[in-house]
Amino acid sequence: MRLDRPMVEADDDATVFGGDLVTSAVSAHPGPAAGVLLASAAAWFVRAAGLVGTLEDPQWTYGLVGLDAVLALVLVLNRGPAKGLAQVGVVAQLLATAWLAREAPLAPVHLAYVILGVLALTMVVGEPGPTRRYLGLGLGLGAAVASAGLLALPMAGGSGAGARQSLVGNELGYRLELPAGWGRMTREQLAPHLVLPASTLHGGAVGFGDAAQGRYGLLWVERGAGKGAGCKGLLQALRGTLGEALSLPAPPALGAKATVNMLTTQGGAQGTLGCGVLADGRLVGLAVVAPPSVGVVDEAAFSAVGAGLALQ
Structure with a gap:
């Protein structure tokens, strides 16, 4: 048996699953990141459908629901530049979240959705270790629940007593x-x-x-x-x-x-x-x-x- 072949395979695995901070292709453990994205999709559905609260976002907000669901599926399939696509998609979601919060950027509900997007991004950058995987999953699920719950607050679109809804x-x-x-x-x-x-x-x-x-x-x-x-x-x-x-x-x-x-x-x-x-x-x-x-x-x-x- 040639001795160089197992080393090449080991290098391939390290490149595919580890890679560098941004360009790693797929993930060795896509489940936790996919779970955070699915929770984010649920939180955005509650917001877009107006099931809770007073925010009335444009119809294209439903696109963020589909985006998170598709990104979760891409991570689970674990083919091609899965993590690169997830990174681009989450950054686009963060930009959309910031645009929706432009009138009241310090409102708790808007801050919660921004934090949810940031947590999702940390799960798809690089190859998370066990601590980042499970801590990120717990925080992501909590942020999704908090985001949907904050929609029920009165004046959810305001940033203070002088805000205009x-x-x-x-x-x-x-x-x-x-x-x-x-x-x-x-x-x-x-x-x-x-x-x-x-x-x-x-x-x-x-x-x-x-x-x-x-x-x-x-x-x-x-x-x-x-x-x-x-x-x-x-x-x-x-x-x-x-x-x-x-x-x-x-x-x-x-x-x-x-x-x-x-x-x-x-x-x-x-x-x-x-x-x-x-x-x-x-x-x-x-x-x-x-x-x-x-x-x-x-x-x-x-x-x-x-x-x-x-x-x-």
Whole structure:
């Protein structure tokens, strides 16, 4: 038997499994890294689907779910430049995470997703030893759970008391930047002050408010609605009574022919309702009310909310 052949095979194994810090082709132990990537895919799915919390990321966020799942499969197959592909993919995910956090980079939920990406990257750089493999797996699973859990915090998109939360509806083409201290509210949080209409095939509503100040509101956007029937239909859905017209200027986003009236809801809250139809036929309704204990909501609150509304 030739003595050089076993040494060549030993060198091949060292090159394939070990390599240098960045360019090692595959991994001798792909399982832990794949586990972290699968946990990351689950955390991104919870965020992209809006299963928890108030973040409304763009639809392409689902691509990060698929990216992590594919990278985990590539590592498990362990063929070709598997680790190189994983490194490039995780770096791309980190860049996307930073872009999504651009408005509130210090928000806990955004920091958690960045940490999750960094942990995934440390698992695919070089050949981790036993300590890095198992410690990284534990920390990665914990970071994935923490990232999804932090989505449930109120004002998850904010970085402090003075932060402004943005509500985005890509399908209906709206973006609402709320005043400082305001945040998104669920149907249960709005009741009984304001009824949040159920979504339809062509329209949907989003609720918001500042419970500390006793202010509650909603935005309704519907495609292809006629002005007369549309505004009347919205009023019926709100189960309210329309009062006198106000001289208050309507927010520019509601269109040039929008109307602004006093609104009294079924629960006794009073405030302002603006309704208009855009040139493309979309019906847009914006309401801000206050419960009887607070009194009639001041027009400045309606104007402040309307100033942050933009439709595309």
